[in-house]
Each structure stands twice: as structure tokens, then as C-alpha cells.
Amino acid sequence: MIELSHVVKKFGGRTAVDDLSFTVPRGEIFGLLGHNGAGKSTAIGMMLGQVWPTSGEVKVCGRDIQSQRSEALTRVGAIFEAPVFYDYLSGERNLQILSTYTAPTSKARIREVVEWVGLTGREQSKVRTYSHGMRSRLALAQALLPKPELLILDEPSDGLDPEGIHEMRQTILRLQRELGLTILLSSHLLNEVEQLCTRIAVLQKGKKVFEGNVADVKATRGKVALKTNNFAEAEKILRAQNLITATAEEKFITLAEGRSTAEIAQALVSAGLAVEGLWQHEQTVEDFYMNLIKPPPLQKN
Amino acid sequence: MFLAQLKNELWKLFGKKRTYIGFGAFLLAQTAMMLAFKYTRWQSDFEKLLNGNGYLASEFISVLTVSVVMLIPQIMLLMPLYATLIGGDLVAKEAEDGTLRMILSRPISRARLMFVKWSAGIIFAIVLVLMLNLTALGFASLLFPWKGMFVFLPGQAFCVLTAHEGFIRFLMSSSFMAVNASTMVSVAFMFSCFNMKPSAATILALSFLFVSMVMENIPFFDRYEDFFITHHFKCWLLIFRDPAPWPQICQSEIILGAVCATAFIIGAMAFQVRDIKS
Numbered sequence: 001m002i003e004l005s006h007v008v009k010k011f012g013g014r015t016a017v018d019d020l021s022f023t024v025p026r027g028e029i030f031g032l033l034g035h036n037g038a039g040k041s042t043a044i045g046m047m048l049g050q051v052w053p054t055s056g057e058v059k060v061c062g063r064d065i066q067s068q069r070s071e072a073l074t075r076v077g078a079i080f081e082a083p084v085f086y087d088y089l090s091g092e093r094n095l096q097i098l099s100t101y102t103a104p105t106s107k108a109r110i111r112e113v114v115e116w117v118g119l120t121g122r123e124q125s126k127v128r129t130y131s132h133g134m135r136s137r138l139a140l141a142q143a144l145l146p147k148p149e150l151l152i153l154d155e156p157s158d159g160l161d162p163e164g165i166h167e168m169r170q171t172i173l174r175l176q177r178e179l180g181l182t183i184l185l186s187s188h189l190l191n192e193v194e195q196l197c198t199r200i201a202v203l204q205k206g207k208k209v210f211e212g213n214v215a216d217v218k219a220t221r222g223k224v225a226l227k228t229n230n231f232a233e234a235e236k237i238l239r240a241q242n243l244i245t246a247t248a249e250e251k252f253i254t255l256a257e258g259r260s261t262a263e264i265a266q267a268l269v270s271a272g273l274a275v276e277g278l279w280q281h282e283q284t285v286e287d288f289y290m291n292l293i294k295p296p297p298l299q300k301n
Numbered sequence: 302m303f304l305a306q307l308k309n310e311l312w313k314l315f316g317k318k319r320t321y322i323g324f325g326a327f328l329l330a331q332t333a334m335m336l337a338f339k340y341t342r343w344q345s346d347f348e349k350l351l352n353g354n355g356y357l358a359s360e361f362i363s364v365l366t367v368s369v370v371m372l373i374p375q376i377m378l379l380m381p382l383y384a385t386l387i388g389g390d391l392v393a394k395e396a397e398d399g400t401l402r403m404i405l406s407r408p409i410s411r412a413r414l415m416f417v418k419w420s421a422g423i424i425f426a427i428v429l430v431l432m433l434n435l436t437a438l439g440f441a442s443l444l445f446p447w448k449g450m451f452v453f454l455p456g457q458a459f460c461v462l463t464a465h466e467g468f469i470r471f472l473m474s475s476s477f478m479a480v481n482a483s484t485m486v487s488v489a490f491m492f493s494c495f496n497m498k499p500s501a502a503t504i505l506a507l508s509f510l511f512v513s514m515v516m517e518n519i520p521f522f523d524r525y526e527d528f529f530i531t532h533h534f535k536c537w538l539l540i541f542r543d544p545a546p547w548p549q550i551c552q553s554e555i556i557l558g559a560v561c562a563t564a565f566i567i568g569a570m571a572f573q574v575r576d577i578k579s
């Protein structure tokens with residue numbers, strides 16, 4: 001549904017996106033991660049034809065966004081952080097206005113979408129009376145109006161309270177489950193990305209530094225958490241028996257090839273150390289992300 | 302689809318309060334001027350002017366005469382302010398608020414979006430002029446009779462007309478006024494299409510008009526007056542000359558029409574190549 005091929009965007013002398021390539025296949029929830037200014041919003045802007053790439057090719061729904069923008073965006077919905085509307089008009093009027101930029105939309109379709117997002121009864125109220133959560137729902141409603149196949153969500157949970165974030169997360173899952181949408185999600189909330197996305201790409205200073213499956217990110221083969229009364233002594237024993245290859249933070253050990261946790265427990269107990277806990281460690285997307293983007297340690301001299 | 306988009310653009314424009322600032326200001330100014338004309342020495346001075354030119358003042362202090370007297374300062378001072386205020390908002394305000402980004406996530410082409418917005422601005426200019434003229438006539442008819450028309454502006458206009466002929470000229474002058482307002486909106490719209498704040502677009506458009514007016518009034522530039530758009534704005538008054546200088550009026554209208562089109566094209570092209578970011 002989305003194809004970015006060697007895309008570069010420069011603003012003056014500053015490179016905002018540098019040789020970015022990735023593909024989002026149909027039906028996937030794809031996460032775009034990166035710190036502020038990493039180039040996520042610029043990349044999304046290029047997917048929607050709001051920002052023109054300096055070089056490279058962007059295809060949405062199989063069409064080039066620069067030469068066939070209108071055709072490419074016919075079945076695309078988008079939500080941006082801190083949804084903004086014409087506050088002085090009603091929610092329904094806002095939807096009517098925005099729908100005319102795509103195609104004629106019937107009142108029945110607007111009612112259907114309003115009901116889907118749970119705004120029925122408030123659609124005639126002026127948007128200035130809406131809470132942040134209601135604005136998010138209205139943003140979702142406007143994105144769903146053209147019956148999209150692809151939904152681009154740029155920080156959709158930005159500014160929401162925990163309840164709102166939970167609701168948004170459930171809605172995204174519902175969108176994929178019930179409507180079978182392909183979703184590109186840009187977010188700072190790493191646990192949100194972990195729970196929603198099947199694949200992620202991480203941007204740093206405009207460059208893609210990682211692309212892969214969330215399941216692969218979480219599966220950290222051989223990393224085991226060890227809780228014992230003397231970690232240093234345990235490390236010495238385990239290294240002496242070639243059971244581990246590395247330790248970290250005085251709580252993690254990395255098993256040597258072909259070794260199991262049972263062997264670790266046996267070795268430590270035989271040496272008279274108390275094993276208070278021993279379990280396979282599953283890395284979170286947050287751990288992975290923080291390790292990925294952390295600056296290299298300063299070298300002396 | 303274009304009509305639906307235009308209708309919605311007008312909903313946006315006429316749905317916000319700041320659109321009505323101009324209408325409100327014109328109403329206040331007209332009320333104040335009419336009362337000042339009626340109850341200060343303004344009317345007696347005007348009567349002296351008429352009598353001095355050999356006309357019977359009581360026959361020409363009328364709805365039409367007073368309406369034009371009220372309109373002249375408003376067209377000179379208030380019209381540019383409110384026309385550029387709206388024109389400067391058309392694109393830049395949406396970019397500033399963030400709604401433009403939402404619109405541009407939809408398949409509408411940028412050129413079409415600009416044409417819809419510009420058309421809405423032109424409709425606003427026409428409505429503003431219509432309202433201005435109608436209220437001028439309405440207010441004046443409360444205190445003055447429907448009689449002959451007298452217009453005297455040294456160097457620009459002089460005419461003495463029957464009520465019927467005067468009303469026809471008044472209607473024609475309204476349409477020329479609408480072209481003036483449309484040109485002001487178009488210039489502000491053009492600046493609004495660049496990456497700037499709405500207030501900056503309005504100030505730039507006002508400055509452009511002001512510089513044109515100042516240069517036009519410098520004697521050295523007399524021979525170049527055709528190059529200043531404010532010179533062509535005066536054609537709404539030329540219609541009150543007897544006989545009306547039609548070639549000059551047509552030339553000015555064509556030039557103003559060309560300025561509108563040029564401003565739209567420059568604005569639309571600038572918008573086409575712009576990056577729209579949050």
C-alpha cells in the first residue's frame with residue numbers, strides 16, 4: 001500500500017529525510033518510530049503529497065504521489081496529532097466540508113461514520129464544545145468518510161488522557177479487525193506501538209536505522225534474567241563453566257550456544273548460591289528502541 | 302463538485318465572526334457619517350457648494366447624493382483594510398490553524414483548492430460591496446428624500462443627474478467597486494499563499510496598496526499613473542462624470558481584472574510548490 005524508495009527531503013541545507021526506503025503491505029499495522037525531528041512527520045507529509053520529496057519515489061496505493069496524487073489518495077484517510085477543525089462550526093458541518101474534498105458523500109454515510117466513532121447525539125454541537133477525546137473521534141470520523149483502505153495516523157494519541165489512549169488503541173485494532181484497513185502509525189508511545197504494530201521502522205536524524213517485525217524485536221534469544229544473592233560470584237562460576245557469554249546490568253546473563261536455564265540453575269545451586277529467580281527475558285520495544293538510538297559511549301582520547 | 306466545494310468554502314468564511322468585522326465597521330461608520338451630515342455643518346456647507354454652482358440645494362440633497370458622500374471615505378479607507386483582512390486569511394489562516402494539512406490529506410488538487418478559495422474571496426468582496434451600497438442607500442433613505450443626484454469631486458467627478466439616471470450610475474459604480482474589492486482580496490490572497498502568517502499577508506497587501514497610492518500621488522509619477530492599481534480603483538467615481546469616459550473606465554476594469562488573475566496565478570503557483578508541514 002505504501003512504497004518509499006530512496007526518498008530524500010532537504011529543507012535548505014538541512015536533510016530531514018535521508019535515503020528512506022520501506023514498504024507497507026496491505027493489511028499490516030506498520031509503526032514509524034523516532035524522536036522529535038527524526039523525520040517521521042516529513043515522511044508522512046511526503047506520503048500524502050503535502051511535502052515534495054527532493055529525490056526518490058513515493059507510491060501510495062500503487063500510484064506515484066507526485067504525478068498521480070488525486071488517484072493515490074482516493075482511498076486514504078489521515079489523522080494528525082492534536083486534531084484541528086473549524087471550531088465555530090458543528091461536527092457534522094466539519095465532516096460535510098472535509099468530505100467534499102474527496103468525493104460526494106451522502107448524509108447517510110456521514111451518520112454511519114458518526115455512529116461508528118460514537119459521536120451520535122453530539123454531531124450538531126459546535127466543535128469548540130468538544131473535549132480532546134471527542135475531537136479525536138471526529139478526526140477518526142473524517143478519516144473514515146472516504147471508506148479508506150489505508151489509514152495514516154500521525155501521533156493519534158497525542159494529548160489524550162490514559163483512558164483516551166486506551167480507547168484510541170482499541171479503535172485502531174477494531175479498524176483493522178472490522179474494516180481490514182492497512183494502517184501506518186507514527187507514535188512516541190512505544191508500548192502502544194508494541195501492542196498494535198506487526199512491523200516497525202525506526203528513524204534517527206532522517207535515516208532509517210531499523211526495520212523489522214515486532215515479534216523479532218521482542219525475541220531476544222539467550223538473554224536470561226538472573227536474581228541471586230551474589231551476582232558477581234555467579235558470573236564467575238558460570239563463565240568458568242562456559243555456560244554464559246555475557247552479563248548486563250548485574251541482572252542479565254546471555255546463555256552460551258546450546259545451554260539451557262536448567263544447567264544454569266544446577267551450576268549455581270551446586271556452587272551453594274541461592275537462585276531467587278531465573279527466567280527468559282523478553283525485550284520490550286522500548287528497551288530495543290532505547291538501545292538502538294542511545295549515543296555511543298564517549299571514547300577517552 | 303466544484304459548487305459543493307465553493308459552498309463549503311463560503312460556510313467556512315461566513316461562519317466565523319471575524320468575517321463580520323468589516324460589515325460591522327461599515328455599519329457604524331455609515332451611521333456616524335449620516336448623522337454627522339444631517340446634524341453638523343457638513344450639510345449646510347454642501348448646500349453652499351450646490352448653491353454656489355447654481356443648483357437648487359433642496360433638489361439635490363437626496364438619498365443618492367448622501368450615499369455617495371458617505372461611501373467615498375469608506376471605500377478609500379475601510380474597504381482596503383477589510384478586503385485584505387479576509388484575503389490574507391484565506392490560505393494563511395488555515396495553514397496556521399492546521400486545517401490545511403487535513404484538507405491536503407485528501408485527493409483535491411492544490412490548484413483546484415486555490416481556485417475554490419479565491420472564488421470564495423471574490424464572492425465575499427461582492428457581498429461586502431453590495432451590503433455597503435445597500436446599507437448606504439437604506440440609511441440615507443431614512444433621513445433624506447429620493448430626488449436628483451449631485452456628485453462633485455474636483456478633478457475626478459462632477460455630475461448632476463435625475464434620480465433615475467443617478468440610480469443607474471450608482472448601480473454601475475457598485476459593480477466597479479466590487480472589482481476594486483476583488484482586486485484587493487486577490488492581492489492579499491496571493492501573499493496568503495506564501496509561507497507566512499495571515500497578519501503578514503494582510504499587512505503586505507495593505508503596504509502594496511499604500512505604496513501604490515503614495516507613488517501615484519507624487520507629481521514625478523504622473524506620467525506613469527496607469528502602472529499604479531490605486532489609480533484604476535478610481536474608475537468607480539469616473540462613472541459619475543458627464544459624459545462618462547467609457548474608454549478609460551474599460552481600460553481600468555481590464556487592468557484590474559488582469560491584476561486579479563495575475564495575483565491568483567502567482568499565489569496558486571507559490572502554493573503548488575510549497576511544503577505543507579505542521
